[in-house]
Amino acid sequence: MPAKTYVRTIINGEHVDFLCEPRQSLLECLRDVIGLTGTKEGCNDGNCGACTVSMDGRIVTACLVLGVEAEGKEITTIEGIAKGSQLHPVQQAFLENAALQCGICTPGFIVSSVALLEKIPQPSEHQIRFWLANNLCRCTGYDKIVRAVQDAATKM
Amino acid sequence: MTTTDYERNIVLSNVEYNVVGTRPVRPDGADKVTGRALYGADFDTSGLLHGKVLRSPHAHARIRSIDTSKAEALQGVLAVVTGKDMPHEADESDGTKYSRDNILASDKVLYKGHAVAAVAATNPHVAEEAIGLIEVDYEVLKPVLTAPEAMKDSAPILHEGLKTEELGEKTDKVSNIANHFQHVKGDIAKGFADADVVVEREYNTVTVHQGYIEPHGATALWNTDGRLHIWCSTQGAFTARDATAGILGVPVSQVRVTPMEIGGGFGGKIPVYVEPIAALLSKKSGHAVKVVMSRAEVFESTGPTSGSNIRIKVGAKNDGTITALQGYLAFEAGGYPGSPVNAGAICIFAAYDVDNVLIDGYDVVVNKPKSAPYRAPGAPNAAFACEQAIDELAGKLGMDPIDLRLKNAAVEGTRRPDGPAFPRIGCVEVLEAMKNHPHYSAPLGPNQGRGVAIGYWFNIGFQSSVNINVNSDGTISLIEGSTDIGGTRASISMQAAEVLGIPMEDVRPSVVDTDSIGFTAVTGGSRTTFATGWAAYEAAQDVARQMIERAATIWDVDKDGIELKNGVFQSKADPELKMTFKELSGQLLDTGGTVVGRASMNAGGLGAGGGSFAGNIVDVEVDPDTGKTLVTRMTAIQDAGKAIHPSYVEGQMQGGSVQGIGWALNEEYYMRDDGSMANTSLLDYRMPTSLDIPMIDTVIVEVASAEHPYGVRGVGEANIVPPTPAIANAVHSAIGIRMANLPINSVAIMEAKWKQQGN
Structure with missing residues (x-):
């Protein structure tokens, strides 16, 4: 098992730190490590867009970003689109x-x-x-x- | 085009209701726009392991041996299974062997991607590493990939024990033809003898995939008490339960399936694939095991729909009366028998009232994944051929193609070539709506052409169960077993609300597991709004009956003197005696207990409600230099019987139309000679994007079905039937060449043009 890296991010406005293996994608980290399963996997190679998230204001497919690349980044997922109970x-x-x-x-x-x-x-x-x-x-x-x-x- | 001078979405209603026919927000909407809805891959539980499947690199091979020892020795691996872990009994039937072998091969692999072993490990990466350590010794055999090739006497044989069934009789002939059947009506020779004009042509369609965005995913826990619990993305929890139990050789009572939200299926999530594998891995490891497919696995290892070879011969008199229709359909079943050729044969000439018909159908095994249902399975292939032949005939007769169809249109009482006579159907009404639509007479630009086609899907009824609990605040909880693949919680709830005179927002629907509701068949066959909606109607009637009795008890009057009207219980004799649904709901607990309404029914078989006809008007523009074809305008017309929630009916029509565009112009399993698929990603298997298509205009025709209480006809499928021929007809109108093979991509068009020019 490869050594894990400590990653510091802001996700949906909150500080979220997590440990991930170098081979894990941001999509895996969101879903399996952090537990934000609203971001979906449809293809795992950037062609379906189901895992689209915003990273530092730019939309990316989370399956093509490594978890370790999220270090210091501000990420918005589907869970962060509504403001409290108010839908966007x-x-x-x-x-x-x-x-x-x-x-x-x-x-x-x-x-x-x-x-x-x-x-x-x-x-x-x-x-x-x-x-x-x-x-x-x-x-x-x-x-x-x-x-x-x-x-x-x-x-x- | 962003502005129009006509109504883009037309509903031709003739009956109005309070709730039915309105467009409320769906009950599961909030969860689905916030990311809270949990789909197959989202399930988690304590001690969860992750499974991965080793798949055959060969399209056709015999398995000599499998060595799993290195995988078993890898740190983090808790279980490895192969076909030997399947319960192959001594007296196993061919059908059962096929269904087990398709999950985990025992002696032969029959397509590239065929599962041969699986591993459960503490994380998916370890499982992935472990399957790479499994050694399989194959004797590689020559594959055969299309029906015409597989039908030759010299073809490699997939199943040494498969004997052809010929016109209902089992023969001793071992071949790749599992079944040959015929539908005969009238005298085909006389029909052609009576014809002034005959059109004859051969058509080919290729393998395409349903293309749902969510890959298959299932978690299984084979508990220490012997009970197996499965959480999966499926079109039918009961079907998944029964199939899994059959494959694993355990009673259905031992298996409980909890359906997660489902990310598309289109028929492809009716069969089980990973469910039995996860179960075997769970049994061996003692842990819950989740198996989720990759996109490549979805393409290579789950059911696509059949490629097909179809020949059509049609004869007509000079006045347009069709005197004979003959069809030959050979469908690729994939590795095991069971293509949708039967359904294709039912639908192929269903729109026409013709005296003399002969249809030959062949179900042929080939070295491709076992085909699975795909939206009106078999019918789009059939229509691609038939509706082009009708278009060609119209051209030869000098008739308007819609007029030719109207002259020969099937009506109530017309006998389908496969036997049954139609009840009330909307074939004529759909054709008339097509003819009357402004699109049909709009001018065309340069390099553009227009095509039309009509298609039929028979729809199914089958079993559905609904329970309704009346809550003390006047709302109802509606418990049902139909997984909601496209808004059916709404369309089912609305039918119960209509009966009880309450707003749809007062209905709380839940889709529950197989222990919590009566048997309910798949969400498929365009049956859910029809059959489960009908069950909801009956369960609501049961509620109404019981609540009328309760009101009678409270008021001390005869129950026959009370009626429920617009949500108010009232005495017919005494206008003072009345209570709203909500008021009476609040009194139930103190007057005998809560009211629970129930319905469990069989809503009919194949052809329930008479089925649905759908038509398309399509404009294409073909680039003269590259052959690139764009659909510039498309109108979908369909008989919905009664649109319960028109927005979701339109959505079905638009979705089916766009799948049809993909099928017509671009999608195909691009097969190498060795039987491997070259384009196993969503980049290379390119489904239509938002940029590839225009808005899809709709016309909902409402010709009420005689059976359903609100006249509903299922609308999920017929809409994918006419697009491929309508687009082919439009391309013919644009370039003057008949495109008899799918897909009609740039290469096909340029080659056809060069061939015509003699290059």
Whole structure:
């Protein structure tokens, strides 16, 4: 068993320290070490976007980041999107627009969409589709997801 | 395109209700947008071990020996299992042997990725290392990868004991053809003799995957008391229980399955894969063991849907009357018998009322993963062929393709080629809605073409159970066994709420384990909103009956004089005597105890509710230099009978349409000659992204099914049937070439164009 490294991070606004093996991805650390299972694994090679999190303000697929690389970083996962019991407008819009079916891709889509609206508050349909192209959804055909993001944009 | 001059989502309703037909937020929504919902891989328990599976690198090989000693010796490994740990009895049937061998191979591996051994260890990385230490000695055999190749007399044989069933009779012929069947209606020779025009062509479709985003995952605990508890992502907890029990040779009462939330399935999470392996590892190690697949394992080791070879011959009179329909369908079953060729044969000509029909179906084993259901299994393959043939016929006759379909459309009483006569169906109404949609007459741009197609899926009824507990605050707890794959907690709750006259928000639905509710069949076959919704309706009726009796007791009147209307119990004779549902709920405990409503039913078999028809209008643009094809506009039309929650009906239609786009234009198992799949990642097996497609407009047609209390028809599947032919027809309209093979990618289009130009 390889020696573990001590990693200091801020996750969803709180100081979180953890031990991880050098070979463990941030995704594994979030899910299996820290217990934040809202971030999902769909492919483990950066192609489905289900594990999208925000790291120092930039969205990344947590499966392609090593746990040790999170040292000193500020990370936001799906668990940190709502403010207390108040859903983020993007979360509310996903609910009201029926923008999820099975829901496994939803955490990644919401993290990506929040980042999009922070960068481009009034995106065009094409900008939304371009931004979300690294998040795969197999259930919805994306129509209601795009609409939910458009809807959220009007409410932020 | 971001603005339109027409309504994008149309619902053609003719009956209005209070709750049914509205669009409330789903009851499980908050958990699913906050990351709290727990899926298959999210389960944890004390002492949990992690399992990994060793899989065959060969598509076809005999296992000479397996040496697990080095893996067993690795620090952190607590159990290793192989096919020898399966309970192969002396009198084991072929079917049981196949189902066990598909979980862990005993004598032969039949596809690359076939499981041969598994390890449980203290962490997944150690388990991964350990499977690398297992030594398997294989005698590598030549693989056979397509139905036409596997049907040849010279083909390598997968199962030396597999004897062809020919038209219902077992023969002595050992071959890769597991079954050949026929559906015959009328006189096919006479039908073609009566025809003025005949169209005939051969079509091929390739293996594609359901592509759910959540890989399979299960945790098993084989407890010291002999009971096995499984937590898994499955489309049916009872089906997973029964399959696991059968494979492990234990009574179903010994197995309890708790369904976790499920991250997509589309049929692919009906079979079990890792559940029995986790159970064997748990039994051996004495710990709970979790096994979660990688994406490559999902592609190589779980059921994709069949590739197929289909020939169609259709004859018609000059006025468009179709006189004969003939189909030949050979489907790849994968390593073990059981392709969806039967379902394909039921659906292939279902939209047409034709007197003379002959269908031949072949179920053929090949060295690919055992096929599993994929959304209307078999029907998209069949429609890809049939609906292009109809389009070609329309072209030859000079008829509008929708008019040709309307002239020959199946109606109530039309006998399907496989036997049953249709009850009330919406084939004509769907075709008319297609014809009337503004999309159908909108102008096209350069290099664009438009195609249409119709498709059918028969839907299933099967068994569902629902219990309803009335709470003292006027809400109800609705207990059900249908795993919620796309909003069915909402559509089921809404049907109970409608009966009781309460808001949907007052229904608290729970999907529970196999010890906690009566048998409920899979979430599949477009049955859940239909059958479990119907059970919820009946359970709510049971609640209403009991509460009317309670009101009668309280008021000391005859129960027949009380009715429940819009959530109020009232005496028909005395207008003063009335109580709301909530008021009466508050009095239950003191007047005889709480009310529990129950329903357990069989909602019919195959074809329950008459099934659902779906149509597409599709525009494509084909780049003349590269062949790259974009869907620029797509309209999905489907008969929902009655849309309980229209947003989730639209969602099914849009999702099925986009899976159809992927199937038509891009998706395929790219197979090497040695039987290995070259594109086992989501980068190389490229499913549509948000950037690849337009908005998908919908028209919900409502032709009530005769059986269901609200007229529901399941809508989960028919929508994936018409896209592949509609897109192929659109490509034909754009470039004038008939694309008879899937996928219709750039390479296929350019090769077809060069061939046409004589290059």
